[in-house]
Amino acid sequence: MGVALDLALGDPRWLPHPIVGYGRAIAWGERKLNHGSSRARFFKGAALTLFLVAVTYTVWLAALALAARAHTAAAVALAAFGVFTALAHRTLIAECRAVFRALGDGTRDHDPGTLDAARRQLARIVGRDTARLDARQIRTAALETLAENLSDGVVAPLFWYALGGVPAMMACKMVNTLDSMIGHHDDRHEFFGKTAARLDDAVNYLPARLTALLLALAARSPRALRFVARYGRAHASPNAGYPEAALAGALDLRFGGPNYYDGELVEKPFIGRNPRAVRPAEIDTAARHAHVTLALMVLLTAAARLLLPLPFC
Secondary structure (H helix, E strand, C coil), X not given: CHHHHHHHHCCCCCCCCHHHHHHHHHHHHHHHHCCCCHHHHHHXXXXXXXXXXXXXHHHHHHHHHHHHHHCHHHHHHHHHHHHHHHCCHHHHHHHHHHHHHHHCCCCCCCCHHHHHHXXXXXXXXXXXXXXXXXXXXXXXXXXXXXXXXXXXXXXXXXXXXXXXXXXXXXXXXHXXXXXXXXXXXXXXXXXXXXXXXXXXXXXXXXXXXXXXXXXXXHHCCHHHHHHHHHXXXXXXXXXXXXXXXXXXXXXXXXXXXXXXXXXXXXXXXXXXXXXXXXXXXXXXXXXXXXXXXXXXXXXXXXXXXXXXXXXXX
């Protein structure tokens, strides 16, 4: 039910969203605690991270238990709502399609107005600077973020749901939100967000590699598996390189390379060797692979839950 709701609705703005609440709690804690010496900031950031993850798990566990006492249907509805709000599949695909749509059919790839519109759209979903990117780089960046966020926003939540139900799934989402808000290598967050960043790496370690395998199966691409084996570790992140390598191999593209972040050039290794331009229609192929990956993950999750039955979760 939760997956079906995500596919049908995405993230409607009118619906109260738990992740928005997570973000507000993190922002409040960061404002109150992120000061003092480097050592103090590290320990306060670690305490905030562990506290919020523990509270998230406990609150959802208690809420589901109370709902189950009231009526089984209430517990089912709450659990489905949790899954729905934890997944970001439809929104991820829609945002990446919007980037490709802003560039059009390829006939206006050098038009300044078209490029500016596509750069603004891309900036909604990537952390890199987009002002210098050409059309090929814009399309490539959209596909890279599709692969990475397929792991973070789809497979990882379902992986933790399979192991621990909605409470574990929502704890995973809190970890992801903490990392996205405070897990940065900058003067303000380097120490305060270190625990959040490391915990996010741990939480996504297995899901990232599972995503790569599922993407390769979805694309029915032996080359994707070879790319994962060869380039999976060719990334600053211990996890992001694996799903990116799988999609790069499935499409025979080259991902990675140097990019600007906050005005500074960051050298990154390439994933793949084929520097060809991305065709406008390849977003459809990538989206199809993502849909099949979701379907495979749902089947795996259902099988796991049959083997690991959990009450009201």
